[in-house]
Amino acid sequence: IVKANIDVALIVLFKPRRDLRPAWVCVPLEIRAAEAITVLAGTITLTPGTVSCDLSEDGHAILVHCLHAPDPDAVRDDIKARYERRLKEIFE
Template identity: 55%
Template structure:
């Protein structure tokens, strides 16, 4: 019964939260409208999601969110330092091909979005077979170390979340 009302409960909750954040105010009407959107939109998109991704909520997801938030804050300071104190010709920008071990499109999308959210890196393309990401990094000393860092900080955690 509950699955018929909420086919994707995580998506419903996310839609409600995003609606309230966009409204920038918590009112009864805003909560009701957000809840309505959280129920109606997943019902309309359900045929496009034949295989729901299996997401583990809990410590792994919370830990991932904390790591991403910390990395965003730290990267903002690093980029500000690069812009203020280094010349453009001293930057070592690189295109990185990051091999991906994740198998679900949702997990690969979260990885690409995470990389793009972190200042100084942009995920620009996914290979046709979904086995690698093309990432542009603003300042990279060692390409191999940067790829290993992306895989250990983000991909390894996402493998635990998307079981």
């Protein structure tokens, strides 16, 4: 987390805005437990450069804003593989 925060600080301070690729990423969810979704949203927000912004009405997708995401599909896949998969093992 420390390295990631330093990376975000460097992006904000020194990267020209034209080089940034902010993106909105919709992450479809397999987890259904409210507690698991809450933990996932918090984890995403604690990850530097990302903020969980909205949950679909049916709870089947979360909207994430990324400061720099040249490949939004890779961000979605990373969130699912890194965080959601583990939460699914714990909560379901």
